[in-house]
Amino acid sequence: xxxxxxxxxxxxxxxxxxxxxxxxxHSYQTQYVDIYxxxxxxxxxxxxxHGRERWDDxxxxxxxxxxxxxxxxxxxxxxxxxxxxxxxxxxxxxxVLDDIAKDHFISVPPPRQKYRDFENDEIMIEDESxxxxxxxxxxxxxxxxTGCIIAVMGTETASGEFxxxxxxxxxxxxxxxxxIPKVPSKTKTYVALLSGLNVTGNIHESIETHLLVExxxxxxxxxxxxxxxxxxxxLIIAGNSLSEPHAQATDDAATASSSRAKSKKYGYDxxxxxxxxxxxxxxxxxxxxxxxxxxxxxxxTDPANASLPQQKMHPTMFSTAKYYTGSTFIPSTNPxxxxxxxxxxxxxxxxxxxxxxxxxxxxxxxxxxxxxxxxRHVAPTAPDTLWCYPFQDLDQFxxxxxxxxxxxxxxxxxxxxxxxxxxxxxxxxxxxPKFSETGELVLVDLETLECEVISFKxxxxxxx
Amino acid sequence: MSTDYSSFLAARVLNDNKxxxxxxxxxxxxxxxxxxxxxxxxxHETENRKRTGSCHxxxxxxxxxxxxxxxxxxxxxxxxxxxxxSSPVQPATQNEDEEVVKTTSVILVTxxxxxxxxxxLQEITSVHIYSVEPGPIKDLLAISDASTELYSTFxxxxxxxxxxxYGTTLNRYVKKREGxxxxxxxxxxTKSSTYVVPVKKEPLSSSTTPAAASTSASKDTKKDVKxxxxxxxxxxxxxxxxxxxxxATSSKPKVPIKxxxxxxxxxxxxxxxxxPKQPExxxxxxxxxxxxxxxxxxEELPVDEETIAAExxxxxxxxxxxxxxxxxxxxxxxDDEDEPIVTEATNTAMDAAESPEDTAASPAEDxxxxxxxxxxxxxxxxxxxxxTKDEHGYIVTREVTEWEEYSEDDAPVPAKPAAKPNxxxxxxxxxxxxxxxxxxxxxxxxRDIASFFQRK
Numbered sequence: 001x002x003x004x005x006x007x008x009x010x011x012x013x014x015x016x017x018x019x020x021x022x023x024x025x026h027s028y029q030t031q032y033v034d035i036y037x038x039x040x041x042x043x044x045x046x047x048x049x050h051g052r053e054r055w056d057d058x059x060x061x062x063x064x065x066x067x068x069x070x071x072x073x074x075x076x077x078x079x080x081x082x083x084x085x086x087x088x089x090x091x092x093x094x095x096v097l098d099d100i101a102k103d104h105f106i107s108v109p110p111p112r113q114k115y116r117d118f119e120n121d122e123i124m125i126e127d128e129s130x131x132x133x134x135x136x137x138x139x140x141x142x143x144x145x146t147g148c149i150i151a152v153m154g155t156e157t158a159s160g161e162f163x164x165x166x167x168x169x170x171x172x173x174x175x176x177x178x179x180i181p182k183v184p185s186k187t188k189t190y191v192a193l194l195s196g197l198n199v200t201g202n203i204h205e206s207i208e209t210h211l212l213v214e215x216x217x218x219x220x221x222x223x224x225x226x227x228x229x230x231x232x233x234x235l236i237i238a239g240n241s242l243s244e245p246h247a248q249a250t251d252d253a254a255t256a257s258s259s260r261a262k263s264k265k266y267g268y269d270x271x272x273x274x275x276x277x278x279x280x281x282x283x284x285x286x287x288x289x290x291x292x293x294x295x296x297x298x299x300x301t302d303p304a305n306a307s308l309p310q311q312k313m314h315p316t317m318f319s320t321a322k323y324y325t326g327s328t329f330i331p332s333t334n335p336x337x338x339x340x341x342x343x344x345x346x347x348x349x350x351x352x353x354x355x356x357x358x359x360x361x362x363x364x365x366x367x368x369x370x371x372x373x374x375x376r377h378v379a380p381t382a383p384d385t386l387w388c389y390p391f392q393d394l395d396q397f398x399x400x401x402x403x404x405x406x407x408x409x410x411x412x413x414x415x416x417x418x419x420x421x422x423x424x425x426x427x428x429x430x431x432x433p434k435f436s437e438t439g440e441l442v443l444v445d446l447e448t449l450e451c452e453v454i455s456f457k458x459x460x461x462x463x464x
Numbered sequence: 465m466s467t468d469y470s471s472f473l474a475a476r477v478l479n480d481n482k483x484x485x486x487x488x489x490x491x492x493x494x495x496x497x498x499x500x501x502x503x504x505x506x507x508h509e510t511e512n513r514k515r516t517g518s519c520h521x522x523x524x525x526x527x528x529x530x531x532x533x534x535x536x537x538x539x540x541x542x543x544x545x546x547x548x549x550s551s552p553v554q555p556a557t558q559n560e561d562e563e564v565v566k567t568t569s570v571i572l573v574t575x576x577x578x579x580x581x582x583x584x585l586q587e588i589t590s591v592h593i594y595s596v597e598p599g600p601i602k603d604l605l606a607i608s609d610a611s612t613e614l615y616s617t618f619x620x621x622x623x624x625x626x627x628x629x630y631g632t633t634l635n636r637y638v639k640k641r642e643g644x645x646x647x648x649x650x651x652x653x654t655k656s657s658t659y660v661v662p663v664k665k666e667p668l669s670s671s672t673t674p675a676a677a678s679t680s681a682s683k684d685t686k687k688d689v690k691x692x693x694x695x696x697x698x699x700x701x702x703x704x705x706x707x708x709x710x711x712a713t714s715s716k717p718k719v720p721i722k723x724x725x726x727x728x729x730x731x732x733x734x735x736x737x738x739x740p741k742q743p744e745x746x747x748x749x750x751x752x753x754x755x756x757x758x759x760x761x762x763e764e765l766p767v768d769e770e771t772i773a774a775e776x777x778x779x780x781x782x783x784x785x786x787x788x789x790x791x792x793x794x795x796x797x798x799d800d801e802d803e804p805i806v807t808e809a810t811n812t813a814m815d816a817a818e819s820p821e822d823t824a825a826s827p828a829e830d831x832x833x834x835x836x837x838x839x840x841x842x843x844x845x846x847x848x849x850x851x852t853k854d855e856h857g858y859i860v861t862r863e864v865t866e867w868e869e870y871s872e873d874d875a876p877v878p879a880k881p882a883a884k885p886n887x888x889x890x891x892x893x894x895x896x897x898x899x900x901x902x903x904x905x906x907x908x909x910x911r912d913i914a915s916f917f918q919r920k
Contacts, residue, residue, distance in 0.1 A: 222590030
């Protein structure tokens with residue numbers, strides 16, 4: 001029976017995880033302030049280098065531009081440039097004091113989509129010495145976020161503000177050349193990117209998820225489809241594999257609690273735990289892992305630590321898939337950095353860009369991604385508005401090596417573009433949509449870095 | 465094979481009214497998925513030739529959608545307005561720097577919609593049957609059900625086997641880690657197995673030892689008590705008697721007598737729940753051992769307790785004792801011999817103040833010939849601190865005086881039960897977990913220490 005169908009063989013790729021985002025000792029004792037110092041220390045030399053290139057020997061109206069070491073050394077009326085960290089003072093930004101005040105609100109105002117308010121926002125540049133308010137149309141037009149390191153050129157006005165004439169970013173970090181075969185190979189090899197499975201564990205798991213699994217396993221479709229599916233060497237799941245804990249549990253909990261009101265429990269009630277979503281995800285992963293390598297990144301709704309970098313989801317949660325750890329099941333961090341056949345991948349599960357989105361005007365997520373690359377920082381808004389680990393020795397989010405593929409999961413829609421650096425860096429930017437909403441799987445050709453989308457849908461006669 | 469599949473499908477689809485997907489069929493018959501698809505098609509055709517509409521099918525269509533209507537590509541406008549499907553979607557809204565991306569659609573479709581879907585595709589890569597079911601399905605979720613069922617019914621196979629049988633894409637590098645989780649039994653069992661025996665044995669031996677021996681032991685200890693705590697010997701001894709009273713009862717199990725003394729019973733029920741904790745709380749041997757032997761054996765015992773067997777034995781012991789205690793108490797309640805003793809239940813310390821008649825009775829027992837003395841039961845007054853939350857949410861502590869039964873008598877038979885605490889003493893003993901160790905460390909008779917804690 002099987003002789004007539006020779007099974008397709010999965011294309012293999014070499015996978016190297018970069019432990020960049022692993023945290024070894026979880027100490028939350030320390031203050032966050034160090035992160036900004038570390039970041040500035042790491043990125044200031046780069047920015048200043050770019051600043052020198054750009055502004056050295058520059059004269060404006062016969063006045064030479066002078067470099068100033070510290071923000072506070074800026075003198076009124078002098079043309080100069082200085083590097084520092086951007087701080088966005090936004091009244092709409094969440095504030096600890098507001099959180100306390102919220103307790104007294106009758107109804108809590110919904111969280112804001114955007115913090116940006118052009119009239120009231122103040123953009124500052126700061127370093128260890130002090131802060132300087134930045135003004136001017138140039139800076140207003142530029143979408144900046146708290147925490148990015150920039151250098152600004154201009155003069156201090158009579159009112160003590162700094163009128164910005166020009167800005168410099170750290171720009172794309174150096175990129176290691178990826179191996180490109182001289183002759184394009186006949187067989188393509190893909191890496192599949194996926195995010196937002198949002199497995200709920202309901203009886204009716206979305207049929208698209210099943211279709212996806214069948215497709216990736218090479219069971220669905222004609223031999224032609226199956227051959228294509230076999231060329232997908234591995235799958236990266238960029239977060240939100242499990243949906244947020246559902247409200248249905250509260251009903252159960254309510255009935256249960258009334259029945260055993262006597263035995264009052266404090267703290268975590270294990271009876272309210274619903275293991276179903278994890279079990280379902282586990283079965284799906286196990287099925288996938290028999291054929292394709294799966295890298296599992298935690299996301300916002302996944303059971304991992306909430307602060308970035310999110311650490312690997314513990315294999316114990318996946319009672320059967322865990323037997324594939326070490327071969328095809330690869331729990332990883334978020335953000336995640338790896339090298340697949342010499343192609344560097346860097347990606348997050350979406351929180352970073354979602355947070356940058358709140359600062360900037362506009363919806364172009366790819367543009368925001370490109371900006372984070374130019375700022376050389378995966379999560380600039382951490383720790384201001386994004387939860388993160390209080391780093392002590394090194395800001396791990398600083399991008400040291402330019403990736404070839406930079407992906408962000410759980411975005412509203414699929415999008416891709418190329419970002420070019422000044423030193424011939426080329427980066428493929430990809431926003432991965434939520435699978436539960438769009439049913440889309442993104443394939444990246446490892447050779448050309450071109451993207452393809454496979455969309456899974458179902459259409460029934462009645463509901464359509 | 466053909467009859468095989470058609471009979472299976474007929475049974476499942478036509479008789480059981482179940483839905484069969486190609487995956488299910490392939491798993492059921494252990495055939496390649498593509499073969500299963502062929503079978504499903506054949507079955508669908510033949511059945512419908514026999515009787516139109518007797519069998520319904522869903523299809524999986526893969527292909528490239530027409531570029532003009534990219535259904536997945538609903539652009540979100542800058543002002544957050546989603547373009548409705550009815551409004552023309554201009555491809556121009558796509559970002560210029562966003563290149564056109566090759567899209568493949570994988571669409572699951574019912575047979576009614578098949579043609580429509582085919583038309584929407586620019587290029588059809590494949591169409592194959594996905595499932596057959598007895599009638600049109602309202603909701604494709606039914607299929608999802610079937611897929612879920614698949615996982616529960618068929619265990620996941622080894623990767624290589626899976627691809628050989630079902631045609632799943634083969635990945636040679638899949639390595640399933642061997643080894644189920646290591647068996648849970650704790651390693652101590654082997655280590656301490658040598659200890660298990662003595663632990664088990666000792667309670668037996670102590671209980672079986674002739675009454676004389678044990679009583680003599682108890683006598684000695686009683687003497688020691690006197691020597692150690694001269695001041696309040698009597699009080700102590702009465703307490704001791706209380707302890708030693710149980711053995712008598714244990715030897716002859718009594719039918720529990722149900723009595724409606726709710727107050728008294730409830731006061732016991734307060735204290736009793738603590739007892740079961742004894743085994744965990746004290747790593748020391750149950751009181752009986754300590755009381756019996758004063759030598760090194762007792763010192764070793766604490767180590768032994770770690771063994772599961774010993775633990776179990778102990779728990780058994782404790783449970784039995786508790787039952788005995790209860791019986792004892794019930795019996796005590798019957799003959800009401802009141803001896804008010806003020807006790808502070810909250811710190812589980814008992815006031816030594818006893819009624820004069822009691823002390824009058826105890827001297828006899830104090831004497832080193834207690835073996836023959838009759839048992840005494842009684843009640844005593846106990847002052848307890850009751851903490852309640854009132855309607856304002858404040859915690860109110862009240863002192864409540866209650867009557868509690870206790871028994872005090874001398875058990876002539878085994879010394880082991882001497883340790884057996886009644887409700888009060890048990891609490892005291894458990895609470896003072898270091899007692900056992902102390903006793904062992906001092907090398908002195910343990911009973912002294914036990915009684916010392918009781919009295920406090």
